Amino acid sequence: MDLGSGIFDTAVMDPGDDLLLLKRVDPVRNMNRFYHLSVEPTLFGGFAVRRSWGRVGTWGRTRLDLFTDASSALAHQQKLAFQKQRRGYRPA
Numbered sequence: 001m002d003l004g005s006g007i008f009d010t011a012v013m014d015p016g017d018d019l020l021l022l023k024r025v026d027p028v029r030n031m032n033r034f035y036h037l038s039v040e041p042t043l044f045g046g047f048a049v050r051r052s053w054g055r056v057g058t059w060g061r062t063r064l065d066l067f068t069d070a071s072s073a074l075a076h077q078q079k080l081a082f083q084k085q086r087r088g089y090r091p092a
Contacts, residue, residue, distance in 0.1 A: 047073035
């Protein structure tokens, strides 16, 4: 946000939101990537892990992994986040 505009970003993430935002930035390699992970309920009573990734400034790609219960979805989300952090991604 432009501080001179008088508009301020007051958005606050709800503690109940299962959203993880990861970034990997390496100027030497011209790398500026994002990786978003969220757990969302489906229309049919299950849960989905939505992962979106790509270069910052682009739409990137999205994939949904479906699960029957929330605990399986959260475990999968944590596993993916751990794998990405081992590859150099850091919380945004």
